[in-house]
Amino acid sequence: MQYKLVHTCLRVRDLEASLKFYTEGLGLKETRRKCFPEHDFDLVFLSDEAGHFEIELTYNYDREEPYEVGNGYSHLAMTVDDLEASRERHEEMGYPVTKLMGLPGSPPRYYFVTDPDGYDVEVIRAQPEA
Template sequence: MKYGGYEMASKMLHTCIRVKDLDKSLKFYKEALGLVETRRRDYPEYKFSLVYLSDKEDGYEVELTYNYDQEKPYDLGNGFSHIAVGV
């Protein structure tokens, strides 16, 4: 890919989505989309967990962020967190 006259190597790494119900979300991504859990990181001292899922074909991942004390459902404006691109 070229940008600003320079040749760049880049790759989409993951998309992060905040979820209110981790178990329900995992069931959807695994059963409906066929993704598999590749890694999980729990941070109880900060009250959140990260779960990564992938289709294992191209390495692209969906990162689910579960905040333990989130009481209200996320909406279209605050449920998306970030995308990660490797360059």
């Protein structure tokens, strides 16, 4: 038996703000959308160019209160070729970003950016292909 990761679901309060973050901020593309107005929710799926994994944004209509991210959730992770330019761009877009960081004894190779609902995304310097 073989398992394959297919998506992670994030519940979002403002679908348009979340779509802007994931498409404009992180370069993901909407792959499909399922709307269920009779049940008061929409599902929007986003993926990168490879398309092997998706983020599912679940938008429940008329949600007033923010979702609680919880203390067990940590983050999603993505790679990028130009880490410094990416961080600067996210900062210019007004998203909360951390400083560039590295594991103890290592040079900086990642930072975190926070989406409109408080979910953290780790952006990691892509390793050159061998």
